[in-house]
Amino acid sequence: MLDLIKLIKHHGYQAINDIRKAKLMDTHRGFPVIDEAKYSGNWQDVADCCPVKAISLNPVAVDLGKCIFCGECEKISNGAIEFTNEVKLASSNREGLIISSGNNYDIYSKEAVKSKKEIHKLFGRSLKLRQVSAAGCNGCEMELGACGNVNFDMGRFGIDFTASPRHADGIVFTGPVSKNMAPALLDAYKSIAAPKIVIAVGACAISGGLFAESGQINRSVLDEIKIDLYVSGCPPHPLTFINAVLDFLGIK
Numbered sequence: 001m002l003d004l005i006k007l008i009k010h011h012g013y014q015a016i017n018d019i020r021k022a023k024l025m026d027t028h029r030g031f032p033v034i035d036e037a038k039y040s041g042n043w044q045d046v047a048d049c050c051p052v053k054a055i056s057l058n059p060v061a062v063d064l065g066k067c068i069f070c071g072e073c074e075k076i077s078n079g080a081i082e083f084t085n086e087v088k089l090a091s092s093n094r095e096g097l098i099i100s101s102g103n104n105y106d107i108y109s110k111e112a113v114k115s116k117k118e119i120h121k122l123f124g125r126s127l128k129l130r131q132v133s134a135a136g137c138n139g140c141e142m143e144l145g146a147c148g149n150v151n152f153d154m155g156r157f158g159i160d161f162t163a164s165p166r167h168a169d170g171i172v173f174t175g176p177v178s179k180n181m182a183p184a185l186l187d188a189y190k191s192i193a194a195p196k197i198v199i200a201v202g203a204c205a206i207s208g209g210l211f212a213e214s215g216q217i218n219r220s221v222l223d224e225i226k227i228d229l230y231v232s233g234c235p236p237h238p239l240t241f242i243n244a245v246l247d248f249l250g251i252k
């Protein structure tokens with residue numbers, strides 16, 4: 001017992017105290033800020049450098065539902081598109097992920113994820129989620145696994161992953177949805193009792209990401225699945241996922 005107490009004292013308290021205020025290193029690529037005036041070259045060249053066609057023009061905008069945060073556009077535009085280390089990159093609707101010039105992080109981080117009273121009432125104290133990797137590369141899946149580790153400790157908010165959709169209140173899916181995984185995703189979704197929530201995590205899940213044009217994916221199953229929360233990234237950082245879910249649940 002004494003050894004155990006010594007060990008705990010030695011390790012100290014390892015969980016991040018305030019998940020809401022935790023900051024990442026400056027080098028982390030998070031919310032993009034766009035200042036068109038900063039770049040005098042041809043913006044079409046910037047759009048063309050994007051491997052996932054996430055940049056649209058007039059006005060310049062980055063679609064966080066497609067972006068894989070490679071940083072190429074930041075280099076080509078000489079910083080006119082600049083990735084900050086801000087972690088809130090989620091939205092309750094697909095359009096909310098399109099960030100154009102003039103978008104302000106302070107406003108975005110407060111307004112993009114909408115919480116509803118009934119969701120707060122039902123799941124605010126306990127939310128069990130089933131994770132389905134619909135052909136993800138394991139990057140998103142690893143970060144979701146990290147959400148429950150001793151540092152991020154998502155379980156302290158009553159949010160956990162379960163081993164069966166029958167025990168879950170909602171589904172978190174990753175990956176571009178391959179032909180093989182499409183029926184499994186739909187089965188898992190249908191196995192969860194209503195009311196249920198659906199969270200799409202990562203560029204692949206939201207738009208197909210790098211695999212959007214592959215003949216091996218089948219995203220038509222998503223016509224039957226209503227997505228409640230979109231969490232961007234490739235992969236999203238645990239702080240991005242946890243903050244998104246807390247905002248969605250209306251937990252301050």
Ligand code: SF4
Nearest residue numbers: 050067068070071073
């Ligand atoms: S950082 Fe995103 S928007 Fe920029 S080039 Fe890479 S994928 Fe495209």
Ligand code: SF4
Nearest residue numbers: 137139140202204234
């Ligand atoms: S979004 Fe990126 S990290 Fe996530 S499954 Fe796709 S390629 Fe992997």
